[in-house]
Amino acid sequence: MNSQDRSCDGVSAIPLLKGNQDNWERPAPMTYKKGNHAMRTERWRYIRYAGGTEELFDYEVDPHEWDNIAQKPEYSGLINGYKKWMPENEKDHVPNLKRKK
Template sequence: MAKPDGDHATILKTENWRYAVQAYLASIAFADAQVGRLLDALDSSPHKDNTIVVLWGDHGWHLGEKHHWRKFALWEEATRAPLMIVAPGVTKPAVCRTPVDFMNIYPTLVDLCSLPAAKHCEGASLTPLLKDVDAAWERPAVTTHGRGNHAVRDPRWRYIRYEDGSEELYDHQQDPNEWKNLAGVEEHADVKRRLAKWLPTEEAPNAAFDQNLQEGGNQKAKKKSKQKAKGKAKQGQGKAKQAS
């Protein structure tokens, strides 16, 4: 999934690697400061003891690892994102190392608020982990990029299957940076089968998005055709003037 001839080649050519990392760190520092302002305001308000705080990011960020930049990948750097939950009367300061995914946020919130979860909800409440960071948790984290490309992550393994059927498998105990793809190693076939059971069996409909793309493409095509028509009209006027 890496594109060494894309962003990475541009970064190397322009010698901006150092500045790209610096800009990323500056962005993180700025966002952190804004979160601090928000939490300070909450702590000084009458709602601090009855407000659940959830902070998360929608993706990670590559800074040249695997010759890849930005997101748009299913590796650890792109899919590992912050998730922090503070629930008065439930949580205590702690770090949970269990991989979870963001489908669990909604069921967690309705659970903490003693509300019923929607029947179509596929996630599970994280409340057991909020109460005990070492609690048993059987669900791996599932991540999707585009259509047909999915990753499954448990505490030790990351399994990736792409739309074309190609696979990747990484052992985070031995290879936390995901350099060695073990998908073709027979002794790990059982690991692949176990994690593959969590892959989506059906792609969600995306009609609205596809329609917007199509409509956007049609509008661009119409705009181009109008521009061409105007250009031809101007050329015709120029020829008419020359003829007169």
């Protein structure tokens, strides 16, 4: 099957996995259970928790994530940009499945 035969929209991550980050413009998404999501770039990490609280960290000045700057008004535009990447709809997670004996 060649790339023209595929019917799934998206961007190939192969160049990124091979170390070519020059043109990668998307944040890396992370999810932990339902409603807890984060977006990570080389410089920033934005986190939105299921309860609605938010965190934003600037790795250039805070590599250990000690200073949450999400509530500072000067970062609202940056946060709104990351919110566009967050999932709008979620499914419930699959419960733990038991193995057949």
